Amino acid sequence: MRRILGISAFYHDSAAALVVDGRVVAAAQEERFSRRKNDARFPRRAIAACLAQAGIGVGDIDAVAFHEKPILKFSRTLETFLALAPHGMKAFARTLPSWLGEKLDLHKALAAGLPGLRPDVAHLFTSHHEAHAASAFLPSPFERAAILTVDGVGEWATTVIARGDGARIEPLEELRFPHSLGLLYSAFTAYCGFRVNSGEYKLMGLAPYGEPVFADRIRDQVVELRPDGSFRLDLSCFDLLADDYLTNDRFHRLFGGPPRPPEGSLDQRHMDLARSIQVVTEEALLGLVRRAHERTGERNLCLAGGVALNCVANGRILREGPFDRIWIQPAAGDAGGALGAALAAWHASTERGGAGAPRSATQPDAMSSALLGPAWTDDDAAAALQVHKARFSRLDDADLLGRTATALDSGKVVGWVQGRMEFGPRALGNRSILGDPRSPAMQSVMNLKVKFRESFRPFAPVVLAERAHEFFDLAAPSPYMLLVAQVAESQRLPVDPTATGLARLKQLRSTLPAVTHVDGSARVQTVTAEANPRLHALLRAFESRTGCPVLINTSFNVRGEPVVASPDDAYRCFINSGIDILVVGNLWLERSEQPHASLPGTFEALPD
Amino acid sequence: MPKPPTYSTGERLRIGASLLPPFALLWLACRKDWISLDPRGALIAMPIALAFGFLLPAHFAPWHRVVEKAQSWIGRRLVFALLSLVWIVVLLPTGLVLRALGKRFLDPGRRESYWESARPPGSLRDGF
Numbered sequence: 178m179r180r181i182l183g184i185s186a187f188y189h190d191s192a193a194a195l196v197v198d199g200r201v202v203a204a205a206q207e208e209r210f211s212r213r214k215n216d217a218r219f220p221r222r223a224i225a226a227c228l229a230q231a232g233i234g235v236g237d238i239d240a241v242a243f244h245e246k247p248i249l250k251f252s253r254t255l256e257t258f259l260a261l262a263p264h265g266m267k268a269f270a271r272t273l274p275s276w277l278g279e280k281l282d283l284h285k286a287l288a289a290g291l292p293g294l295r296p297d298v299a300h301l302f303t304s305h306h307e308a309h310a311a312s313a314f315l316p317s318p319f320e321r322a323a324i325l326t327v328d329g330v331g332e333w334a335t336t337v338i339a340r341g342d343g344a345r346i347e348p349l350e351e352l353r354f355p356h357s358l359g360l361l362y363s364a365f366t367a368y369c370g371f372r373v374n375s376g377e378y379k380l381m382g383l384a385p386y387g388e389p390v391f392a393d394r395i396r397d398q399v400v401e402l403r404p405d406g407s408f409r410l411d412l413s414c415f416d417l418l419a420d421d422y423l424t425n426d427r428f429h430r431l432f433g434g435p436p437r438p439p440e441g442s443l444d445q446r447h448m449d450l451a452r453s454i455q456v457v458t459e460e461a462l463l464g465l466v467r468r469a470h471e472r473t474g475e476r477n478l479c480l481a482g483g484v485a486l487n488c489v490a491n492g493r494i495l496r497e498g499p500f501d502r503i504w505i506q507p508a509a510g511d512a513g514g515a516l517g518a519a520l521a522a523w524h525a526s527t528e529r530g531g532a533g534a535p536r537s538a539t540q541p542d543a544m545s546s547a548l549l550g551p552a553w554t555d556d557d558a559a560a561a562l563q564v565h566k567a568r569f570s571r572l573d574d575a576d577l578l579g580r581t582a583t584a585l586d587s588g589k590v591v592g593w594v595q596g597r598m599e600f601g602p603r604a605l606g607n608r609s610i611l612g613d614p615r616s617p618a619m620q621s622v623m624n625l626k627v628k629f630r631e632s633f634r635p636f637a638p639v640v641l642a643e644r645a646h647e648f649f650d651l652a653a654p655s656p657y658m659l660l661v662a663q664v665a666e667s668q669r670l671p672v673d674p675t676a677t678g679l680a681r682l683k684q685l686r687s688t689l690p691a692v693t694h695v696d697g698s699a700r701v702q703t704v705t706a707e708a709n710p711r712l713h714a715l716l717r718a719f720e721s722r723t724g725c726p727v728l729i730n731t732s733f734n735v736r737g738e739p740v741v742a743s744p745d746d747a748y749r750c751f752i753n754s755g756i757d758i759l760v761v762g763n764l765w766l767e768r769s770e771q772p773h774a775s776l777p778g779t780f781e782a783l784p785d
Numbered sequence: 786m787p788k789p790p791t792y793s794t795g796e797r798l799r800i801g802a803s804l805l806p807p808f809a810l811l812w813l814a815c816r817k818d819w820i821s822l823d824p825r826g827a828l829i830a831m832p833i834a835l836a837f838g839f840l841l842p843a844h845f846a847p848w849h850r851v852v853e854k855a856q857s858w859i860g861r862r863l864v865f866a867l868l869s870l871v872w873i874v875v876l877l878p879t880g881l882v883l884r885a886l887g888k889r890f891l892d893p894g895r896r897e898s899y900w901e902s903a904r905p906p907g908s909l910r911d912g913f
Contacts, residue, residue, distance in 0.1 A: 246907070246913055248912045248913035249913050252913075255876075257891065258876055259890060260880065260884075260889070260890035261880070261891075262879075262880025262884070263880070263881065265872070265876075266873065266877075267869075269869075269872045269876065270865045270866075270868035273868050274861075274864055274868070299910065300910075301909040302911065302912050303909060304904075304906065307906055333904075334903070334904075337903060339903070348904070348906065349902075349903055350901060350902055351900070351901055352899055353901055354891070355891055356893075356899060401895075403897065403898055403899060405897075405898045405900065407898050408899060409893065409895075409896075412892055417891075521909070522909060525909055
C-alpha cells in the first residue's frame with residue numbers, strides 16, 4: 178500500500194489529490210471549501226477532504242508530491258529581474274517577501290501544513306510541466322500518446338511536447354518564458370477588463386460577437402508564429418513586472434486605447450479583440466499540435482495546462498489536427514498539477530518498479546468521470562438543511578426524476594446536487610444548475626436573474642451521449658465539456674446575417690436557443706449511463722417527457738462564488754439566487770416554501 | 786450569550802509585551818535628557834506593565850492589535866527598503882554587466898525556430 182498526496186499551491190487554484198496504489202482516490206480544489214475563488218493558499222481543507230474520502234489520516238501518507246520545483250522557479254524569477262534591470266526595483270521589493278517565506282522553503286511549508294506527517298515521509302517535487310504532462314497522460318485511455326502541455330509559465334517552460342509510452346514520459350522539446358501562449362491570452366484578458374487566471378473563459382465566450390480585425394496586427398507585432406509551431410512574443414509590447422495589466426503603452430496604442438476597466442462597458446472593439454486573440458491562439462495551438470505529431474509520430478494526443486481549457490481551440494484540434502484521438506485532462510489548469518504530481522510520483526516509485534514498469538491504460542479513462550470530491554448522504558444533507566429550518570421532502574428516485582423533469586419542462590431552474598463533487602473548473606452534473614435549453618428566454622433568465630453575470634455569457638448543453646450526434650456535429654465524446662462543436666444543421670434556424678455585436682444575442686439560432694452561441698456553436702458535455710447514472714436518468718426522464726435529450730448545465734454558483742460543495746453552500750446559493758427548485762440527493766426543496774428571502778453567503782466575492 | 790475569549794500563556798505574554806514599547810521610548814527619552822525624568826522609573830514600570838498585560842489580557846487586547854498592525858506596517862517598509870538596497874547593490878549592476886556582455890535571458894532574438902531541447906526530468910527529491 179502506498180499513499181501519495183499531491184499538492185499544488187501558492188499561485189492560484191491550489192488543490193490536493195490522493196493516489197493510493199496508483200488509483201486516483203480523491204481530488205479537490207481548496208476554493209470549494211474555503212469559499213474563496215481561485216484560492217492559492219495551502220490546501221489544508223482540500224487535503225482533509227481527500228484523506229477523509231480514503232478514510233486515512235495525515236500519519237498514513239507515504240509521500241507528498243508538490244507540482245513544482247521551487248528553487249528552479251525562484252531562479253527564473255531572479256533571472257527575470259536581472260534581465261529587466263534597470264527596471265523592476267519596486268516589483269523586486271514587492272515580490273521577494275513572498276518567496277522568502279513558504280514558496281521557497283517548501284519543506285517547512287509542507288511540515289507546517291501537514292501536522293502529524295511522519296518524519297520519514299519523502300517530499301517530492303515534479304517540475305510544473307512534468308506534473309501537467311503526467312496529469313494528461315497517466316490517467317488517459319492511451320498506452321502511447323503525444324503529450325502537449327501549454328500554460329502561462331511553470332519554472333522556465335511555457336509549452337512542452339513529450340511522448341508518453343507505458344508509464345514513461347519523455348519530454349522532447351519546450352518553449353521558455355516569457356514566450357507563452359498562456360501569458361499572451363492572459364494579457365488580452367486583462368486588457369479587456371477581465372481577471373487574469375479566471376476571466377480567460379469569458380474572453381473566449383465574448384469572441385464570437387466580434388470579428389478578427391486585429392488578428393494580423395497581433396501576428397505582425399505581438400507574436401511571431403514560426404512554421405514549425407514555435408513562437409516568440411515581442412517583449413516591447415508587455416510589462417512583465419506589472420501586477421495588474423501585463424501590457425504597456427505600446428500595446429495600448431496598437432489596439433486603440435487604454436485597458437477596459439473591470440465592469441466598464443463592453444464595446445465592439447473588445448469583442449473584436451477577443452475574436453482576434455482567439456483566432457491567433459487557435460492557429461498557434463494547431464501549429465503546436467502539428468509539431469507534436471511530427472516529433473512523436475503518435476496517433477493519440479493528450480493535452481493539459483491552462484490553455485487546454487480553451488474548448489473552442491480544442492474543438493479545432495480535434496477536427497483539423499493530425500491526431501486520431503485526443504484526451505484532455507478535465508482539471509487541465511494548475512489544480513490538476515496536484516494530481517499529476519501524485520501520479521508521477523507513484524509511477525516513479527520503487528515499490529512499483531519505477532517509471533519503466535508497465536502501465537495499463539484504463540477505459541474510458543482513470544478519472545472516474547472527474548467525480549473525485551466529497552459526497553454527502555441524504556441524512557447529512559437533511560441535517561444541514563434543518564439548521565436553516567428549510568422545508569423539504571424526501572422522494573424516491575422515480576418520483577424525484579419525474580418531478581425534476583416536469584419542473585424543467587415548465588421553465589423552472591433547478592439546482593442539482595448529487596454524489597461526489599467534480600474536480601476541475603467544470604460542473605459536470607453533480608454541482609450544477611439545470612434548465613430547459615429549448616426556452617428562448619432561458620439564457621437571459623439564467624445569466625441575469627440566477628447567476629447575476631454578464632448577458633453575453635453562453636451556457637453549455639449536457640446531452641445523452643447516444644443522441645449527441647442528432648444535435649451536435651461532434652466528432653468524439655466530450656464527457657468533460659472540453660470540446661466546442663457546431664449545433665447540427667438540422668437543428669439550426671435562419672438568422673439575420675447583418676446583425677452585429679450583442680444584437681446577435683437576441684436572435685433565435687436553433688431549436689436549442691439557450692445553449693447555441695451566436696456563432697452556432699455549443700460547449701457540449703456528453704453523458705453515458707456508466708459515467709453519471711443519475712444525470713443520465715434525469716436526461717432520460719426529460720427526454721421521455723419532451724422528446725429533447727438535452728439540458729442546460731451550468732456550474733452551481735453565482736458570480737464571484739466558487740462552485741458549491743456542501744448542501745449548506747447549495748442552500749445558501751439557492752436562497753440568494755433565482756433558482757426555483759433545489760434537489761440535494763433525494764431531497765426536494767421549492768423556493769416558494771422556504772422560510773428565508775435571503776441568507777448570509779459564506780464566500781468571499783471576488784471581482785471578475 | 787457569547788463565551789468570553791480565553792488566552793493562552795503565549796498570547797498573554799505577547800499582549801504584555803505589547804505594552805513595553807511606550808515605556809522603552811520613555812526610558813530612551815529620559816536617558817537622552819529629552820524629558821527631565823529619572824529613566825529608572827520607566828525601567829521599573831516595564832515589568833509592571835508586562836504583569837498587567839499578562840493578568841488582564843482582555844483589557845489590553847485592543848492595544849495589542851494596534852501595536853501588531855504598527856509592527857507589521859513598519860516591518861513591511863523595512864523589508865521593502867532592505868530589498869530595494871539589495872536590488873541597487875546586487876541586481877542592478879549584475880544585470881547591467883550581463884547585458885553589456887550580451888547575455889539575453891528572456892529574448893532569444895529572431896530565429897528560424899524557438900524550440901529548445903527539453904530539460905530532462907531531474908530527481909523528484911530535488912527542488913531544483
